Amino acid sequence: MVRRNVERRVALVDAAIEVLARDGARGLTFRAVDTEAGVPTGTASNYFPNRDGLLIQAGARVYERLQPDEATIARQRASTPDRETYAMLMREVVGRVSAFRTGYLALLELRLEATRRPELSALLTERVRADIDANVAYHEASGLPGDATAVRLLYLAFNWLIVEQLTLPGVFSEAERDQLVTAAVERIVTP
Template identity: 50%
Template sequence: MARNDDRRHGLADAGLAVLAREGARGLTHRALDREAGVPTGTASNYFRSRTELVRALADRIGQRLAPDPDTVARLREGPGGTAGFARHVRDIVRRLTAEPEVTLALFELRLEAARRPEVAEVVGEWLRAGFAADVAYNEAAGLPGGAPEIALFHYAVDGLLLDRLTLSIDPATPAGDVVDALVAGLLGREGQDAGATSSTR
């Protein structure tokens, strides 16, 4: 079973590489076989349909971009309020820019979801579950902002990542500085006041 899981992950990683490099049109079972260096037909044995393949790619993106538990523990031990929120967002941006192939593959899946309803169903479910988990984490960590603010940060961070992983309008400004400005602009005084109480949690 472990060997099968390793093969499945390897095929999914190959799919992410193809997706990031060639876009959704290049994403075929045969392309996965070539990218992974496995016999023809292997990918089809693991992912019987394109929907199964898309779901596997979304799951693999989640696995590869997931935060390290030790890093999360350090972040939660730090200050709360807007400063703590900014530290969390900077870590998100760091992780997603450190894995550009995976993040670009995610963007490609979202673009494909705009064209194909069956992809939209799978990717939309995955994105909404991730958003709900982010909102729950923020509340459990005692950080400022609720679902509306977290949604705004998703919009902003997605834009920042698209800028940094494609063509940047301002490559000289460090991403951390952009995050700090976003936190100050989107949370403002209300977030700072909330942080005064949450920093002791």
């Protein structure tokens, strides 16, 4: 029974991500989540105390789903720590995030909603800060060229590139996106 409850909670949060991406924060209702998840009306309200709780869970789940799998991490660690590898890793990150279109769009909705909800703002601020710190720590441990500032600059540049890809995909082709990632690494990351 506990496993089923956990699976249903995850399915409801994943449904909330889809609703956020499609309908925005204003469209996120318990009924919309129930419909998206294909569960009886009232199910989401049994799992989440209020809409804020659902928003917070959706924000946390997006980050869970964006994490690379163990095979990807192992492959990255086995690579030569140079700028070419760095560019390849960044192309993979941009590609992975862009592939989870609804998750990133939901995250953008959550960021906008966080401007009006202090608890959500605190959660996202903590999560993003932890993510940046983890990226800097991983970078420093990996032996890749560049410093913490380069990691932060690439984070900022690639976040907007991802927004561009997801909201206006005709602006840059996938090949142009990859060229921009490589150029950003070459210009920002010093050997």
